[in-house]
Amino acid sequence: MPDDTLLQLAGVHTHIGEYHILQGVDLQVPRSGLTVLLGRNGAGKSTTLRTIMGLWHASAGRITFDGQDITALQTPDISRAGIAFVPEDMGIFSNLTVQENLRLAAIRGSFDEARLEWIFSFFPALKRFWLRPGGTLSGGQKQMVAIARAIIEPRKLLLIDEPTKGLAPSIVDNLARAFEELKARDTTILLVEQNFNFVRELGDHVAVMDDGRIVHHGRMTELSDDETLQARLLGLHAGAVH
Ligand SMILES: Nc1ncnc2c1ncn2[C@@H]1O[C@H](COP(=O)(O)OP(=O)(O)OP(=O)(O)O)[C@@H](O)[C@H]1O
Numbered sequence: 001m002p003d004d005t006l007l008q009l010a011g012v013h014t015h016i017g018e019y020h021i022l023q024g025v026d027l028q029v030p031r032s033g034l035t036v037l038l039g040r041n042g043a044g045k046s047t048t049l050r051t052i053m054g055l056w057h058a059s060a061g062r063i064t065f066d067g068q069d070i071t072a073l074q075t076p077d078i079s080r081a082g083i084a085f086v087p088e089d090m091g092i093f094s095n096l097t098v099q100e101n102l103r104l105a106a107i108r109g110s111f112d113e114a115r116l117e118w119i120f121s122f123f124p125a126l127k128r129f130w131l132r133p134g135g136t137l138s139g140g141q142k143q144m145v146a147i148a149r150a151i152i153e154p155r156k157l158l159l160i161d162e163p164t165k166g167l168a169p170s171i172v173d174n175l176a177r178a179f180e181e182l183k184a185r186d187t188t189i190l191l192v193e194q195n196f197n198f199v200r201e202l203g204d205h206v207a208v209m210d211d212g213r214i215v216h217h218g219r220m221t222e223l224s225d226d227e228t229l230q231a232r233l234l235g236l237h238a239g240a241v242h
Helices: 045-052 075-081 098-105 113-122 124-128 139-151 169-184 196-202 220-224 227-234
Strands: 005-016 019-030 033-038 060-065 083-086 157-161 188-192 205-210 213-219
Touching: 005 045, 005 188, 019 033, 019 045, 019 188, 019 205, 019 213, 033 045, 033 169, 033 196, 045 060, 045 157, 045 188, 075 083, 083 139, 098 139, 113 124, 113 169, 124 139, 139 157, 139 169, 169 188, 169 196, 196 220, 205 220, 213 220, 213 227, 220 227
Parallel strands: 033 188, 033 205, 083 157, 157 188
Antiparallel strands: 005 019, 005 060, 205 213
């Protein structure tokens, strides 16, 4: 595995019950920067993130993270190795306040105040709603809590599943600024997205999935500059993404 690769999946297969969902996924996530995983509904993107996180176990193949074989590890050990996961349903506690949601995610149980202020600098709503129950927040604010939970401790890799789904454009802009800030701090992000406009500027690398396999990977600029490639891989037509 090259030194600049933080995460590598090699020939990963995942079965869910009788269904063979991942059919030999080969994926490299370079250290630092943001890698986007694109693909149509049902292509296997969420299953890929869940398999990395040990929520499903690979039936074949190998997953290597920061030089360590994590294929057979259990989720808490994968988390301790330095990977955080923000699932599509966000997984925040509705009855707990924003503060309590974040406190549960802080390994020591107490906050690093400087880190908290840094998070408030790009998610100021969290400071405003600090004592509000998670369940009373808007979809965008819940997404901010979910991401804040994932980064309240420094992590080597963040896996984030479709964070912009159902959010208003102004909130999406807010998330884009947060991701820029995380990139500036050298956090490596693997982001599943359907919203190509959101990721075409943010992404450094891109992989496209179809039918449980990676069908393209490369630099984002190659894909964002090439409308023919977008049409072939993403079904986007010229002009549709502007
Ligand atoms: N728990 C499950 N039981 C059975 N099949 C599942 C389960 N979870 C996912 N699948 C199937 O696995 C395939 C891949 O799903 P996955 O959620 O990984 O795709 P995706 O690319 O993330 O798509 P989406 O954007 O719709 O979430 C789909 O055909 C889906 O129906």
